[in-house]
Amino acid sequence: MMSDDLVEPVDTALRGQGEGLADQAARAVIAYREGDSAPMAALVQVMTPLLWHTVRAQGADVETAQDVVQSVWLSLVREIETIRDPRATLQWTLVTAKRAAWRAVRRARDEQARTDGDEAATLWLAAPADQLPEQQAVRDERDRVLWEHVRSLPERCRRLLGLVALVDRPDYTVVSQALGMPVGSIGPTRGRCLAKLRVSLSSDPTWSLS
Numbered sequence: 453m454m455s456d457d458l459v460e461p462v463d464t465a466l467r468g469q470g471e472g473l474a475d476q477a478a479r480a481v482i483a484y485r486e487g488d489s490a491p492m493a494a495l496v497q498v499m500t501p502l503l504w505h506t507v508r509a510q511g512a513d514v515e516t517a518q519d520v521v522q523s524v525w526l527s528l529v530r531e532i533e534t535i536r537d538p539r540a541t542l543q544w545t546l547v548t549a550k551r552a553a554w555r556a557v558r559r560a561r562d563e564q565a566r567t568d569g570d571e572a573a574t575l576w577l578a579a580p581a582d583q584l585p586e587q588q589a590v591r592d593e594r595d596r597v598l599w600e601h602v603r604s605l606p607e608r609c610r611r612l613l614g615l616v617a618l619v620d621r622p623d624y625t626v627v628s629q630a631l632g633m634p635v636g637s638i639g640p641t642r643g644r645c646l647a648k649l650r651v652s653l654s655s656d657p658t659w660s661l662s
Contacts (some may be wrong), residue, residue: 473499477545478538485532489632493611496525496630499542500614503549510553514595516560520552525615526626597659601652609645616642 476498480491503524507517524545535541602613616627616638628635653659 473502474539474542477541481532481535481538481541484529489630492529493631496615497611499545500525503545506546506549507553510550511557512553513560514591516556517553520549520556522616523552524549525630526623529626529630594659597656598653601649601656601659604652605645605648608641609648612638612642613645613649 476491477495480495483489483491500521503521504517507520512520527548528541528545535544602610605613611631612627612633615630624635624638627633627638633641
């Protein structure tokens, strides 16, 4: 997971580095097709915060954002042979993330309304405005602290968690292809990385208080 305020708004970020990032994405696609997964792994690490911001800006919660960001990367790997213009990869990932997040948020709201009934749905949609900033601030602070600890992990852990996040059943075959990691080592490595993260968080008083 990561904090929303670790990256600039999408338009600003793209204006500052769009050409370079588009080139990097194109090179990663071409290299991946030729059997070199290292540039793709590097692209995942660089672009995941940008995708995260894009998804969260649509109103997605942390869990939904994790799922959407992962699904974008897995879709890219699955469809990589069909990409006609590698230079379009950057724009494709951003647009795909935004649309997927919007659909997920709308679906979650529809399900909430059906599950809780009209009265509960009305209360949920009409939460007092003065409560929303406080709730958002608490969530943002937890994300900030958490991502600071993720950034302190070894590079191997950062790359793996950046792709699979905390999804219960990630597609290990595709993850293996994207990161150049044997399928059999993904689960154990993920477990060790999460254990390191838990130890790091448990020693941070700001996390226990957030």
